[in-house]
Amino acid sequence: MSNLQQQRNDVTHIDGNLHENTDVRIGIVVGRFNGFVVESLVDGAIDALLRHGVSGSNISVIRVPGAFELPLVAQRAAESDRFDAIVALGAIIRGSTPHFDIVASESAKGLSAVAMDYNLPVTNGIITTDSIEQAIERSGTKAGNKGAEAAMVALEMIAVLSQLDSDDDIVSA
Numbered sequence: 001m002s003n004l005q006q007q008r009n010d011v012t013h014i015d016g017n018l019h020e021n022t023d024v025r026i027g028i029v030v031g032r033f034n035g036f037v038v039e040s041l042v043d044g045a046i047d048a049l050l051r052h053g054v055s056g057s058n059i060s061v062i063r064v065p066g067a068f069e070l071p072l073v074a075q076r077a078a079e080s081d082r083f084d085a086i087v088a089l090g091a092i093i094r095g096s097t098p099h100f101d102i103v104a105s106e107s108a109k110g111l112s113a114v115a116m117d118y119n120l121p122v123t124n125g126i127i128t129t130d131s132i133e134q135a136i137e138r139s140g141t142k143a144g145n146k147g148a149e150a151a152m153v154a155l156e157m158i159a160v161l162s163q164l165d166s167d168d169d170i171v172s173a
């Protein structure tokens with residue numbers, strides 16, 4: 001084996017899988033604005049979590065008026081120590097708001113700040129689109145379901161952080 005090949009074999013890979021750690025508590029924070037789209041994201045997120053082995057009793061859904069309110073409630077949820085990850089769901093549709101950019105950027109910035117401040121996975125399942133059609137496409141039709149994606153990212157992040165915290169190196173090909 002060449003030295004380069006040997007070095008390659010020595011590389012440590014830390015990956016989170018989606019099924020190892022199912023005993024996890026997930027807080028789903030939801031902005032009710034554009035509810036016809038948002039409720040499909042909530043259904044998608046819950047469905048994805050249940051299908052990956054998370055029990056219903058470990059899932060909480062917390063609703064607030066709109067996406068702008070999500071960072072504060074995510075912060076309280078993180079502070080409560082009741083969750084291993086928080087999934088934020090909402091729909092910001094440009095057509096319907098002149099302050100689209102403010103709501104979109106403040107909610108995203110606020111959620112990342114919570115993740116960093118509380119050292120907790122906070123996933124962003126807020127769809128930001130130019131039109132209602134695009135929002136529908138991302139909430140369970142042509143372009144998948146962003147709520148389900150954000151839920152699965154939360155599970156992967158919990159797993160990868162727990163691998164990082166553990167003493168064992170997970171070596172995967």
Ligand code: INI
Pocket residue numbers: 031032033034065066067068069090091092093094096097099100103
């Ligand atoms: N909130 C959303 O979640 N999506 C939107 O598209 C939206 N629009 O269109 O304005 C929206 N606005 C409400 C905002 O989130 C706050 O609830 C409101 O500004 C009060 O703080």
